Amino acid sequence: MDLKRSQYKLIMQNYEKKQLNIKHEINKKKTEIYKRIPLIKVLDDEIASNSVNTTYYIIEHPDEAKEKLEQLQESNFMLSGKKIRLLLDNGYPEDYLQPKYDCNLCKDTGYIGNEKCICLKQAMIDAAYEQSNIKNIIKDENFSTFSFDYYSNSIDSRFNLSPLENIRIIYGKCKKFVNNFDTDFTNIILFGQAGLGKTFLCNCIAKALLDRSHTVIYLTSFQLFKLFEDYKFNNDNDKVPEEQIESIFDCDLLIIDDLGTEFNNRFTGVELFNCLNTRLLNKKSTLISTNLSPNDWSKQYSDRIVSRIFGNYEPLKIFGSDIRLKKYQ
Ligand SMILES: Nc1ncnc2c1ncn2[C@@H]1O[C@H](COP(=O)(O)OP(=O)(O)O)[C@@H](O)[C@H]1O
Ligand SMILES: [Mg+2]
Ligand SMILES: [Zn+2]
Structure with a gap:
């Protein structure tokens, strides 16, 4: 870096x-x-x-x-x-x-020896991405503070499952993702409407893996594409360093939060495909969260992106009612 x-x-x-x-x-x-x-x-x-x-x-x-x-x-x-x-x-x-x-x-x-320790690599990532913010967030949002109280236990007839049962399953899968991180290569896409705890779960996973000495980069999709753009188009002075871009491709876990909120154009499509594909080839896990439904994915992204995601990501759908609203009540 x-x-x-x-x-x-x-x-x-x-x-x-x-x-x-x-x-x-x-x-x-x-x-x-x-x-x-x-x-x-x-x-x-x-x-x-x-x-x-x-x-x-x-x-x-x-x-x-x-x-x-x-x-x-x-x-x-x-x-x-x-x-x-x-x-x-x-x-x-x-x-x-x-x-x-x-x-x-x-x-x-x-x-x-002469090799950078994983903790130094992560410290450098944090500095490069000004990730210190996530350090503060994951103090509050992690597996041990995750509450099931906001998920209703009345059955949703569309899925024949209650939001609570569903989130319990998803929580378990996210834990398993972390526990088997070193042995199983898995990618996750969390989807569902706003306010259901997708970002919260991303933070849970980030903290658990950081605690276990893995390198984690957390970016909203907006930030991710801004980086790619700055790397490609900015002139020397505010150019994003190449190694910073490399770390997006080879950190242990890349979290892309809120996919779909970036400005969508041909350039972002190519970059997204390239990023997801390279990480798949290198067997580096990626965690995506999005408000888009699978139907929207194919409207917003090219077939090759959608097939990469469908074929290689475990889709976890969260449903229920907006936790932000519940918290206000
Ligand atoms: N399991 C949970 N326990 C406690 N608070 C939660 C939980 N899930 C979400 N929240 C809170 O609800 C709000 C919305 O969650 P967030 O993760 O941002 O939703 P999303 O990313 O799906 O839009 C946040 O303030 C978050 O801290
Ligand atoms: Mg979110
Ligand atoms: Zn160390």
Whole structure:
């Protein structure tokens, strides 16, 4: 992702800040523990001096390196075990002196070796798309705040199903989509009238996958096509960086909310087909929400787009009455 240098710098400063905070936190706890359980300091000193001694010994006797390192590992393991027992005996959790990272994969460094960690990739996506907004929304709109209270349990004769039964099934399918995200390649199109919780469900899925370290881009279809347009037609100064466009094609999940509200023309049709098709070929999941009914899809989009969607997306129809209105009452 091609960010402005200043944006990248800010993100990396954030990582440094996190690491400093963690170090600070650990030092504070150590001081406390050494005072309360002095034996832990003795053990820590022993662990430190063991590894220094081993290093010196290996420099002198490189042929014994393997054996000595194994010995060191063994003795560290034993000493750490003693430390844990002391902590537990004194009423502390066993991981009290372990750093608590936001991301255990990269230990809040942003990198695993030379590779960017998934958390850094997502941070860059967030910066590029100014997605910070979604972070706030998904605090309120997620699977744990999803309420079934707004869906009536009287049977809708058209479907022989109540809105409540229906949303329970859909909720379950969305959860399954998240749980099987790493193994099953699925795409979802949520459709139904306005105010039935389509965007809410998109946010539930976004949060669940972000929490599981996947890269997620959330865009309304209006924003998506604006990006494509700016990329294609703007001149150098406000051109959208190529890598930002690439991330639309290869992020783990792309959410296109409110499909059908973009200005429709030949250009958007080509771009939409290209985007959906490329993601299908790369086995990258897409989640679409739309107020349009399948009938409208074929009026608004070309046959090849509609057949891509029909053939490869699980259609989930939400019905019921507008939750916004219910909330007002
Ligand atoms: N399951 C739900 N529980 C609580 N509030 C909901 C739920 N679904 C939708 N809402 C609320 O109802 C309003 C409309 O939902 P929204 O997801 O925007 O509908 P849609 O995208 O289908 O038009 C929003 O204010 C949203 O927060
Ligand atoms: Mg919506
Ligand atoms: Zn990370």
